[in-house]
Amino acid sequence: MSTLITNIGELVTNAPRPAGFAALSDAALVIDDGRVAWTGRAAEAPAADERVDAAGRAVLPGFVDSHAHLVFAGERGAEFAARMAGVPYSAGGIRGTVAATRAAGDAELGGNLRALAAEMLAQGITTFECKSGYGLTVTDEARSLALAAQVTPEVTYLGAHVVPPEFESDPAGYVDLVCGPMLDACAPHARWVDVFCERGAFDADQARAILTAGRAAGLQPRVHANQLGPGPGVQVAVEAGAASADHCTYLSDSDVDALAASGTVATLLPGVEFSTRQPYPEARRLLEAGVSVAIATDCNPGSCFTTSMPFCIALAVRDMRMTTREAVWAATAGGAGALRRDDVGYLGTGARADLVLLNAPSHAYLAYRPGVPLIAAVWRGGRLVAGSAA
Numbered sequence: 549m550s551t552l553i554t555n556i557g558e559l560v561t562n563a564p565r566p567a568g569f570a571a572l573s574d575a576a577l578v579i580d581d582g583r584v585a586w587t588g589r590a591a592e593a594p595a596a597d598e599r600v601d602a603a604g605r606a607v608l609p610g611f612v613d614s615h616a617h618l619v620f621a622g623e624r625g626a627e628f629a630a631r632m633a634g635v636p637y638s639a640g641g642i643r644g645t646v647a648a649t650r651a652a653g654d655a656e657l658g659g660n661l662r663a664l665a666a667e668m669l670a671q672g673i674t675t676f677e678c679k680s681g682y683g684l685t686v687t688d689e690a691r692s693l694a695l696a697a698q699v700t701p702e703v704t705y706l707g708a709h710v711v712p713p714e715f716e717s718d719p720a721g722y723v724d725l726v727c728g729p730m731l732d733a734c735a736p737h738a739r740w741v742d743v744f745c746e747r748g749a750f751d752a753d754q755a756r757a758i759l760t761a762g763r764a765a766g767l768q769p770r771v772h773a774n775q776l777g778p779g780p781g782v783q784v785a786v787e788a789g790a791a792s793a794d795h796c797t798y799l800s801d802s803d804v805d806a807l808a809a810s811g812t813v814a815t816l817l818p819g820v821e822f823s824t825r826q827p828y829p830e831a832r833r834l835l836e837a838g839v840s841v842a843i844a845t846d847c848n849p850g851s852c853f854t855t856s857m858p859f860c861i862a863l864a865v866r867d868m869r870m871t872t873r874e875a876v877w878a879a880t881a882g883g884a885g886a887l888r889r890d891d892v893g894y895l896g897t898g899a900r901a902d903l904v905l906l907n908a909p910s911h912a913y914l915a916y917r918p919g920v921p922l923i924a925a926v927w928r929g930g931r932l933v934a935g936s937a938a
């Protein structure tokens with residue numbers, strides 16, 4: 549069955565090449581067999597089996613969230629409250645979530661995960677990545693990934709999140725486990741391998757070893773880089789040919805140059821800086837250097853517990869000085885680039901029909917009306933999966 553969505557005030561299509569924001573006004577779009585079959589002026593639209601009137605509202609590609617940690621149990625509301633009262637964020641808080649995750653049954657973990665995935669979908673995220681990293685034993689990492697694989701194809705093995713307490717005196721032994729038996733158990737469930745390359749987590753040599761082992765097992769690299777301070781993460785990511793270097797909060801000139809000369813996307817996670825009171829990444833410096841920039845939520849119980857891409861877009865515009873167009877592109881096509889996906893993040897003929905109808909006339913309202921639920925309806929693969937077009 550085909551569906552015509554017409555009377556679209558602003559249709560954000562995004563241009564694949566050269567990459568950039570693109571939009572049509574007074575537009576229409578036809579969905580057929582789960583794909584975009586036609587886009588253009590509403591007056592020229594072909595007929596379809598079903599007709600949806602957008603009543604002058606905006607339609608965007610579904611958001612692509614290329615960085616999220618959704619498999620966990622427990623919560624850290626008290627840690628957040630203490631942080632807002634002056635206690636700095638550190639990687640150590642991850643261990644509390646690890647203890648709760650290990651103690652949880654599969655039903656609890658899967659239930660939490662599905663609830664967060666549903667929250668994302670209702671807010672327009674139609675593709676998301678999901679990491680392990682709160683199990684940190686062979687069994688708990690493998691089950692985290694198996695659960696993640698039930699809700700998304702973009703599954704990331706993050707056994708190298710932190711060194712768990714039982715390996716505190718033997719970090720090298722933990723790296724061997726991550727590169728050996730844990731990887732063997734996890735690789736069948738995952739597409740990506742990630743490492744938290746940071747003081748207090750894994751250093752450059754350990755990160756390289758983990759990415760190399762992951763690649764040998766068929767996984768593609770991505771890296772948590774330069775989140776808490778300057779460090780080698782971005783260089784490690786670029787050397788490894790990673791799809792993405794994530795966070796990029798503290799960058800040197802050579803980090804920016806390396807990203808600009810590479811195919812590695814800089815994925816910025818402004819919800820983290822909001823929730824940890826750190827300085828925001830310098831998005832303008834990256835954009836002006838020609839780096840490809842994505843925005844993602846980093847939804848996790850510690851550094852940023854949001855599933856709202858509109859909130860992240862608003863932060864990117866207000867606090868990282870991205871234009872509304874740059875921010876929306878980064879949250880759609882940018883995220884697709886960070887996941888090396890060419891079927892999502894844009895609305896051209898042949899794209900997967902993942903789209904969001906806003907209760908607003910233009911994409912700018914996502915930042916102009918922060919905190920307001922503007923997502924009226926969400927289609928994924930051509931099917932209406934949240935809200936209503938009425």
Ligand code: NIG
Pocket residue numbers: 617639641642645744772775820846848849850851852
């Ligand atoms: O992306 N940086 C490492 N991992 C997460 C935080 C995880 C946590 O605090 O539980 C992040 O910010």
Ligand code: FE
Pocket residue numbers: 615617772846848
């Ligand atoms: Fe993260």
